[in-house]
């Protein structure tokens with residue numbers, strides 16, 4: 241899968257992308273990452289990419305032209321069909337379902353804005369989809385680009401070993417993850433739940449599922465409301481609720 245990122249801070253995105261799971265995916269050739277800086281397409285000698293907003297107001301707005309030229313250069317650089325995505329607080333909320341769909345694309349062109357945002361006509365003319373990573377304003381779209389990049393790359397075949405893919409399961413099932421423990425067995429008098437040392441893999445699976453269901457019920461009832469629980473899940477969640485109210 242190929243990613244083209246249009247950003248005023250290519251080094252920021254490139255270096256962050258090359259750590260850990262995503263870095264290995266790039267090294268293994270599972271992912272191609274190419275950076276495009278709109279400043280390289282600014283026509284004037286000051287390499288201007290922003291300007292004052294019509295109608296006044298604080299801050300600056302990114303101009304159409306350098307951004308559009310960078311996006312078009314990226315598009316022309318490969319025949320792979322691409323979706324062009326703008327990360328902004330005005331986008332739809334990015335969820336795992338969206339990430340799963342995007343991971344099926346052969347190529348994504350991810351556009352990171354800076355300043356107060358980009359000229360609306362750039363979005364109208366060049367952007368296919370607009371996504372937000374949450375209801376807060378960042379200093380720029382680069383961190384959002386990296387969030388989308390990371391979430392998508394993890395889903396690509398060959399990227400996660402078996403050990404990591406277990407983490408995917410709960411989130412992929414729309415549930416919050418269960419608690420995790422490692423040595424030492426006791427911390428400040430707090431012991432690891434006995435079942436996790438029982439060697440009874442069936443009991444351990446049920447315990448983890450019950451914890452995921454219970455946590456989702458307590459912390460994110462909105463996620464639970466979207467799910468069709470099977471008989472086992474309903475039973476485990478009832479057990480959790482009973483213990484919670486006991």
Ligand SMILES: c1cc(-c2cnc[nH]2)ccn1
Nearest residue numbers: 328372373378380381384
């Ligand atoms: C995506 C982008 C942004 C953002 C871009 N520039 C300032 N904030 C915030 C949330 N999700």
